[in-house]
Amino acid sequence: MRLPETILVVGGSGGIGSALCNRLHDDGHTVIATSRRPAVQGKAGAAYQVALDLQSSHLRADINGILDRFPEISTVIHCAGQNRLAGSADLSDAALDQMLTVNLRSAMTVGAIVGERFKARGHGTLVYIGSMLGHIGVPGYSAYCASKFGLRGYAEALRRELHHHGIEVLTVSPRTTRTAMNSETAIQLNEQLGNHADTAEYVAGRIVSAWEKSRARSPIGWPERLFAWLNSNFPFLVDKALSRQASTVESHLISGESH
Numbered sequence: 001m002r003l004p005e006t007i008l009v010v011g012g013s014g015g016i017g018s019a020l021c022n023r024l025h026d027d028g029h030t031v032i033a034t035s036r037r038p039a040v041q042g043k044a045g046a047a048y049q050v051a052l053d054l055q056s057s058h059l060r061a062d063i064n065g066i067l068d069r070f071p072e073i074s075t076v077i078h079c080a081g082q083n084r085l086a087g088s089a090d091l092s093d094a095a096l097d098q099m100l101t102v103n104l105r106s107a108m109t110v111g112a113i114v115g116e117r118f119k120a121r122g123h124g125t126l127v128y129i130g131s132m133l134g135h136i137g138v139p140g141y142s143a144y145c146a147s148k149f150g151l152r153g154y155a156e157a158l159r160r161e162l163h164h165h166g167i168e169v170l171t172v173s174p175r176t177t178r179t180a181m182n183s184e185t186a187i188q189l190n191e192q193l194g195n196h197a198d199t200a201e202y203v204a205g206r207i208v209s210a211w212e213k214s215r216a217r218s219p220i221g222w223p224e225r226l227f228a229w230l231n232s233n234f235p236f237l238v239d240k241a242l243s244r245q246a247s248t249v250e251s252h253l254i255s256g257e258s259h
């Protein structure tokens with residue numbers, strides 16, 4: 001276990017985020033959790049709950065404000081995200097912007113600001129919550145996959161950029177997890193396809209373990225990890241397997257504007 005630290009969890013109000021805050025709190029860490037409406041946030045092990053809108057035009061200033069207020073922060077976990085099951089043609093520009101901004105652009109802004117702060121002190125850890133959909137492109141999630149593939153590339157480059165400054169950049173990639181992020185339709189589709197769903201508490205435990213062991217990449221789930229490997233090395237095999245699911249997915253696609 002790591003010695004007690006002050007940890008910023010961006011997206012600490014979500015299913016995985018609040019399980020993570022609880023776990024870190026139970027392990028003796030001081031947790032600062034952000035979300036858009038911290039006043040209405042439910043239970044969480046966070047000592048401090050701070051408002052932060054990742055789509056804000058003054059995001060840089062807001063993040064700097066949090067780091068000025070809590071200079072002892074030594075780990076930042078980006079655990080915010082948005083997703084919706086929809087055909088690629090059903091997502092408006094606004095819906096695309098929203099997903100890319102929260103899932104990718106905000107992670108890059110956090111990385112740039114926190115990286116400079118940690119560089120100045122010579123240590124620190126940044127953890128990004130990616131997704132197995134950042135390893136495998138699947139129908140119905142094209143925009144989400146684009147954001148998570150992008151996040152994985154960004155985190156890998158940032159890791160290599162900052163490592164010699166004593167800064168760790170880690171990525172944890174969960175598979176489907178039972179949280180409010182997945183709509184009823186998405187849950188039904190997963191059940192029909194036989195995809196396993198983890199609990200948020202299990203995923204939170206895996207994030208903490210990856211952080212404690214400074215593991216650069218932590219894809220979660222079997223056979224998802226095998227599929228990710230196959231997709232990198234023999235993508236035509238995964239094309240074949242997923243094409244068999246295409247009509248089932250299509251029957252579940254709903255307009256991205258409807259929720």
Ligand SMILES: NC(=O)c1ccc[n+]([C@@H]2O[C@H](COP(=O)([O-])OP(=O)(O)OC[C@H]3O[C@@H](n4cnc5c(N)ncnc54)[C@H](OP(=O)(O)O)[C@@H]3O)[C@@H](O)[C@H]2O)c1
Nearest residue numbers: 011013014015016035036053054080081131176177179181
């Ligand atoms: N659930 C899954 O199946 C799954 C699988 C793989 C990876 N992941 C990843 O795990 C992470 C956590 O997901 P989750 O399942 O816990 O989702 P969730 O329950 O829907 O929580 C999403 C979190 O993101 C925050 N957020 C969304 N839009 C925001 C914005 N504009 N500004 C500030 N915060 C915003 C939410 O805060 P508000 O209170 O402000 O809404 C909330 O804290 C995400 O990166 C997700 O992509 C999830």
